Amino acid sequence: MLLLAVALYGAVIAQAQTGTCGTFPNEQIKERLLANRENSRSGTAVSDRGAIQYVPVYFHLVGDAQGNGKVKEAKVLDQLCALNTAYASMDIRFYLSPHPTTGALFNYSINNTNVYSNQNAWATMHSNRHQKAVNIFIVDDAGSNGNSITLGYYNSQRDWLVIRRDQVSGSTSNAVVPHEAGHFFSLMHTFNGWESNPFDSADPTWPVAPILSPDGTPTEKMNGSNWATAGDFLQDTPPDYNFGLGYSGCNYTDGAKDPTGQIVNPMENNMMGYFLDCTTHEFTENQKAMILADLGSNNRNYLDNTFIPAATAITTPTNFLVAPANGEVVPYYNSVNLEWNAVPGATFYLLEVDFLSANSKSYIVNTTSKVLTDLEANKLYLWRVRPFNEYVTCANTQQRQFRTPTTATAIRDIEGLDDWQIAPNPLQTDAPATLLVHANSGFTANIRVFDVAGRTVFEQTGMLFSEGSNTVELPVTGAQNGLYFVVMQNKDGQNVRKLSIAR
Numbered sequence: 001m002l003l004l005a006v007a008l009y010g011a012v013i014a015q016a017q018t019g020t021c022g023t024f025p026n027e028q029i030k031e032r033l034l035a036n037r038e039n040s041r042s043g044t045a046v047s048d049r050g051a052i053q054y055v056p057v058y059f060h061l062v063g064d065a066q067g068n069g070k071v072k073e074a075k076v077l078d079q080l081c082a083l084n085t086a087y088a089s090m091d092i093r094f095y096l097s098p099h100p101t102t103g104a105l106f107n108y109s110i111n112n113t114n115v116y117s118n119q120n121a122w123a124t125m126h127s128n129r130h131q132k133a134v135n136i137f138i139v140d141d142a143g144s145n146g147n148s149i150t151l152g153y154y155n156s157q158r159d160w161l162v163i164r165r166d167q168v169s170g171s172t173s174n175a176v177v178p179h180e181a182g183h184f185f186s187l188m189h190t191f192n193g194w195e196s197n198p199f200d201s202a203d204p205t206w207p208v209a210p211i212l213s214p215d216g217t218p219t220e221k222m223n224g225s226n227w228a229t230a231g232d233f234l235q236d237t238p239p240d241y242n243f244g245l246g247y248s249g250c251n252y253t254d255g256a257k258d259p260t261g262q263i264v265n266p267m268e269n270n271m272m273g274y275f276l277d278c279t280t281h282e283f284t285e286n287q288k289a290m291i292l293a294d295l296g297s298n299n300r301n302y303l304d305n306t307f308i309p310a311a312t313a314i315t316t317p318t319n320f321l322v323a324p325a326n327g328e329v330v331p332y333y334n335s336v337n338l339e340w341n342a343v344p345g346a347t348f349y350l351l352e353v354d355f356l357s358a359n360s361k362s363y364i365v366n367t368t369s370k371v372l373t374d375l376e377a378n379k380l381y382l383w384r385v386r387p388f389n390e391y392v393t394c395a396n397t398q399q400r401q402f403r404t405p406t407t408a409t410a411i412r413d414i415e416g417l418d419d420w421q422i423a424p425n426p427l428q429t430d431a432p433a434t435l436l437v438h439a440n441s442g443f444t445a446n447i448r449v450f451d452v453a454g455r456t457v458f459e460q461t462g463m464l465f466s467e468g469s470n471t472v473e474l475p476v477t478g479a480q481n482g483l484y485f486v487v488m489q490n491k492d493g494q495n496v497r498k499l500s501i502a503r
Contacts, residue, residue, distance in 0.1 A: 032186040036293035056097030058130035067111040071165040077393035078170025086178035095391040135160040154183035185291040188232040191242040193217030198242035234286040240266035244274030309391035311345025316396040326400040333404035346387035416443035426500035435472040445490040
């Protein structure tokens, strides 16, 4: 696990794999921490440890100039699950907050090398931020100057997190995101003052540490006598002079001493330290109090909300996936309908389809089926679905395989359907669009309207069409201007019409 964050002067706290960078403590975060400490001690910061507080987060899945390299949604869902595990003892629950303007659950729109590789495009990042959530930009290189050893950082000036994509996972032993969230909530490193020069046998005073750290912060003593002005300024975190940087193991025994000559015994598995090989990490009670105080401060008022999750647990049933059957050869490859059962508590489903990892496709849908029209012939595809909602992202995924045929087969028409059209088209008023359907025999079909990004605008299942003329209203009054697809589908086949909205 890599808990290697380095404090950068005035704005940034970054995670790095070595301590060779010249860095300085972040005074801005220090001031917030001390204010939170005072408010917590005086009772000004009110937090009910028995009440769950939901904190909105918004993930920006950043790509290069061609849109390549974005982290997969499954990794983000796993990471949110691990983040909630790390903060569960504080009754803090992070949840995915759709963007208030676009409604998107994730931001896919940043395709910019100067964000993907170095975060120099501040204006682009700022214009994409969610104003009421913790913004987390997931990039390829989290170094402000193309520094590839940086794993992540909290930018205190702009109040967002940047995380390298290979550090996004569901592993509780990789605490990069919980660590950076700790900085977001005002926590310092346990070894504050030693970021630029870890104390080790190469130092001239070894094994006795100097009174002042290399960055000027008083060196914390083992007896706790100077905790209020030294180290991370918290009483229950023992001294740590950046021992974990490059240390093998989770049990420090190198024999460093504090300025009084007492052997130092750091808390190796502290969430805000740098020890690599601890299987789990945790916050102390004082650190938890600071996080809660910061969340309750005026600085965090923009995170306040009345969110209530659709469910606090989701169980994936054994009969979750419906069709195609596992190993089935589907009738045609240019229109494959994947179906699954609705799961109580789930408001979204993550569908992933691939035959090679480089060719994987993913879709977030709020329905229980998806028609794929861009698959290749004679391929063995793996498809998997995970039910989730904004808060519960840990439910199990189920998967199956299917094979596409060797030759293209035209999409079959719906038996009984003679003709149909949409009127008016384009739709230029707030009135509903109308389906005019003529059937030469009765049939039942599902109707779905979705936009060019695959988001469902309207869906009606099991609609009965009688022989003769039928009229069906499509309530799309809230849809934005643009191109939409109207799909009529049943077990026999499907038909698609385009709808243009230009009010």
